[in-house]
Amino acid sequence: MNFSNLLIKWYLQNKRDLPWRNTTNPYPIWLSEIMLQQTRVAQGMPYFMSFTTAFPTVFDLAEANEEQVLKLWQGLGYYSRARNLHKTAQHIAQELSGVFPDNYNDLLKLKGVGEYTAAAIASFSYNEAVAVVDGNVFRVLSRYFDMDTDIAQASAKKEFAALAFELMPKDNPATFNQAIMEFGALQCVPKSPNCGICVFNESCAALQKNKVDQLPVKSKKLKVRNRYFNYLVLEDETGNTLIQKRTDKGIWHNLYEFPLIETEKEEDFDTITALIQKDFSNQYEIMSMLEYNEKSIIHKLSHQHLHIKFWKVKIEGTIENGIDRETLRTFPFPIVIHNFIEKDL
Numbered sequence: 458m459n460f461s462n463l464l465i466k467w468y469l470q471n472k473r474d475l476p477w478r479n480t481t482n483p484y485p486i487w488l489s490e491i492m493l494q495q496t497r498v499a500q501g502m503p504y505f506m507s508f509t510t511a512f513p514t515v516f517d518l519a520e521a522n523e524e525q526v527l528k529l530w531q532g533l534g535y536y537s538r539a540r541n542l543h544k545t546a547q548h549i550a551q552e553l554s555g556v557f558p559d560n561y562n563d564l565l566k567l568k569g570v571g572e573y574t575a576a577a578i579a580s581f582s583y584n585e586a587v588a589v590v591d592g593n594v595f596r597v598l599s600r601y602f603d604m605d606t607d608i609a610q611a612s613a614k615k616e617f618a619a620l621a622f623e624l625m626p627k628d629n630p631a632t633f634n635q636a637i638m639e640f641g642a643l644q645c646v647p648k649s650p651n652c653g654i655c656v657f658n659e660s661c662a663a664l665q666k667n668k669v670d671q672l673p674v675k676s677k678k679l680k681v682r683n684r685y686f687n688y689l690v691l692e693d694e695t696g697n698t699l700i701q702k703r704t705d706k707g708i709w710h711n712l713y714e715f716p717l718i719e720t721e722k723e724e725d726f727d728t729i730t731a732l733i734q735k736d737f738s739n740q741y742e743i744m745s746m747l748e749y750n751e752k753s754i755i756h757k758l759s760h761q762h763l764h765i766k767f768w769k770v771k772i773e774g775t776i777e778n779g780i781d782r783e784t785l786r787t788f789p790f791p792i793v794i795h796n797f798i799e800k801d802l
Contacts, residue, residue, distance in 0.1 A: 459660075460601070460624055460657075460660075461624050461625065461626050461633060463656050463657065464633070464636045464637060464640060464656075465626075465629070465632055465633060465636050466656075467636070467640060467644070467656045468632065468635060468636030468639055468640065469632075471639070471643060471644075472635070472636075472639050473498070473639070473643075475489075475498065475502075476489075476505065476506075476509075477489035477505070478635065481581065481582050481583075482582070483557035483578050483582040483583075484514065484515050484557070485505075485509060486577070486578055486581050486582055487557065487570075487574070487578055488505060488508055488509065488542075489501070489505055490573075490574045490577045490578065491538055491541075491542050491569060491574065492504055492505055492508075492533065492538075494535070494538060494573075494574070495534070495535055495759075496533060496534075498642070500533075501533070504529070504530065504532075504533055507529050508529060511525075511529060512546075514555070515546050515549050515550055515555055515557075516550045516555055518542070518543065518546040518550075519543075519546040519547040519549070519550035519551065520550075521543070523540065523543055523711060524788070524789055526539050526540075526542070526543045527539055527540075527711060527712060527789035528787070528788070528789040530789070531789050531790065531791075531792060531795055532792040532795070534758075534792070535759075536709060536710065536711070536712060537569075537710065538569060540710070540711065541568045541569025542569060544568050544569075545567050545568045545569055545570070548567070548568065549567075557578070557582070559582075559583050560579060560583065560585060561575050561576060561579040561585055561587045562575075564578050564579055572590070572614065572618075573589055573590060573591050575587075576588060576589040576590075576634070577589050577634065580630045580631045580634045581631050581634070581635070584629075584630060584631050585630065586622070586625060586627045586630040587622070587630065588618045588619075588621035588622040588625055588630075588634065589621070589634045589637075589638065590614050590617050590618045590621060591638060591641075592641070593637065593638045593639075593640070593641025593642055593645075594617060594621060594637050594638060594641060595608045595613070595617055595673045596641050596645055596647065596672070596673050597637055597640055597641045597645045598617055598620055598621065598637075599617075599663075599672045599673035599674070600645060600661060600662070600663035600664070600668075600669055600672045600673070601657060601660070601661050601662060601663070602620070602662055603662035603663050603666060603668065603672070604616075604617075604672070604673070605672070605674050606673075606674065607674050607675065607676050608673045608674065608675050609675050609676040610676075621637065648670075649670075650669065652664050652669060678760075679760055680760075681760060681761065681762055682760060682761045682762070683761075683762050683764065684719065684761055684762070684763050684764070685719060685720045685721065685722055685723055685724070685753075685763075685764045686717055686718075686719055686763055686764065686765045686766070687717065687718040687719070687720060687724070687729055687732075687765075687766050687768060688714065688715040688716070688717055688765065688766070688767045688768065688794070688797075689715055689716045689717070689718065689733060689737075689768050689770050690715050690749070690767055690768065690769050690770065690802065691715075691716065691741070691770050691772055691776060691779075692769065692770070692771050692772070693772050693773075693774060693775045693776045693779055694773065694774060694775060695775055695779070695781075696781065696782070697775065697776050697779030697780055697781055698715070698776070698779060698780060698782075698785065699715070699716060699776050699778070699779055699780075700713045700714065700715055700780065700785065700788065701713065701714060701715075701716060701717075708758060708761065708791075709791045711789075712789050712790055712791050713788045713789060713790050713794075714790065714791065714794055715767070715794070716736075716737075718732050718733070718736065720732075723753055723764055723766075726746075726748060729746075729766075729768060730746055733746065733768070733770060737770070737772075741772040741773065741774070741776075742772060742773035742774065743770060743771070743772055743773075744771040744772060744773055745770075745771045746768060746769065746770055746771075747768070747769040747771075748766065748767075748768060748769075749766070749767035749768065749769055749797070749801055750766055750767055750801075753765060753766055754766075754793060754797075756791075756793040763793070765793060767797055767801070782802065785798060785802075786798065786799075
């Protein structure tokens, strides 16, 4: 079909030179696909390079401890991806002798591998004719064919995958899949695409109907929840501090943080002081308190906005199991806490 020929021709002339494109080895392809979920290539590239340097094979990743993996992942967000990545590496190394499944259906059985990632690995590594559907694919196809299907609906993926499969040259699925995603990333971008230089500007239905900025159709996101975190940066007479591991399910599972007081709203100095006295007076003699940041740091997650304040709490004596500044920096933290430690502590 003319669409596929034009698309692939554009891709071969305009594609970025990315390391995971220069191989059919499923390990780096899998790594890149997991890392680039909800992450731009420019942001994900340094992490990919760090991971492949630290863990050149799936066996190296499997043998690492979880804290090593989380520390290298620090800043990429969606940390369940990193934990699933590690568990899947262990499964492949220990149960599958280091050999990745070689087809879409078996790849889907791996922890953390959904339809999109399974399709990407199956086509890029094994040239299986299966269509990838990500945000780029939704956007390109909905605009070119003027499709008003709500892509937030579960049934949309099936509809778009069927269309992409129909358009795909069955003898060259890998290049087609790479091409349509790259076209969405570089040319058919979400806002203000340059349609004047587009290879499809004579055949794109959305352009002809002046609907480019209206597609794809996506219903509104879930309501964002606001949370108010007050982190207590304890400091004893030796300069040591205290951290804890987040073991509850939810955000930042198995990452580290300072002792936390979560409140219903942003509280003032006196209220936080009273809460700290209540929570810690049995353990420590509090000498002084200081607000590190008068204005809350707003850290935005997909469905939560965290309003974060750090409080310096000087205590008398020494903290049991306290750690020094140098050791503190070796632990995996959420990026907002990591940045605080690096800049302000």
